[in-house]
Amino acid sequence: MTEDKKSVCKPTVFEELYKKHSKDVFNFMFYKTGSKANAEDLLQEAFVKLWKNCEKVAYEKAKSFLFTVSSNLFLNEKKHEKVVHKYIENQNKSSYKDNDTPENVLRQKEFQDKLNNAIASLSEKQREVFLMSRIDKKKYAEIAETLGISVKAVEKRMHNALVILRDKIGKI
Template sequence: MTQNKSVCDESVFASIYNSYAKDLHNYLYYKYGDRYDPNDTVQEAFVKLWNNCKEVTFEKAKGFVFMVSKNMMLNEIKHQKVVLKHQQVKPKDYTNENPEFILEKEQFYKKYQRALSKLTEDQRVAFLLCKTEGKKHQEIADMLNITKKVAEYRIYTAFNIIKAEIKELN
């Protein structure tokens, strides 16, 4: 039945968008962070899908938007590297929070970032999809095109690495 579905049909396109937009956003956010604006990238990827709807089959639509958005993110990262060479951003150096709280928060955040950096990309993506988004192991497996057992293993090993790095979690 899916062979007859055309991506150019507005209701089919809407169902593709509704099915994959949130997962695509979360995937981009976990893989690249929020500084490259995953919201805009998701929207642009779906615009490109719409513009190429006659060439993209219904079965390939998910892969198309994921690949297009990944390529856009990589291009943006390259662009930002060039921009950073020519510009230095000075961060805000004041706040209204308690200095002790700020210090503890920064220390914990650094530990968490360090722990996440020790994970492989595959572990980090699976872990964040599970723990932050509450995705089930089978959903993660489907999103990443892996088996449920592989998804479980990635999450389990990631959690153990993070626990070893951040003693406050033990």
């Protein structure tokens, strides 16, 4: 990466960018759409756009280009109509401990369902911040950079997301 001019138009560079950012863009689109198929469509479109505009997009700007373009595509296509949010593909049993009592497992399962519904009720902006932080384990500064907003704005969205989640979950 020493050359200061890495052309996005070079197939190898394009592929490298794909490997580097595709998962993040996919997740980002998944948080917005709640659908794997839609997220894949939008991701693919975004990379097609990147390739078609490869001469205009500097290597360093490719990531933000991808996030901006996929966001816009999402807004244009209104794929979010009637989205069923099912993020929590929680086959991930790791939250249960082996010695958990059945009651405890059931209680956790109930909580997960509540959490799931609560996440679905967040605004799109709160949801993407919450999930980028919790699933992608991204720092607020990184999220801010990706979304092109201030760190403070990210923190506010996160805070509000937590307030709403707590509110929706109610008693436990």
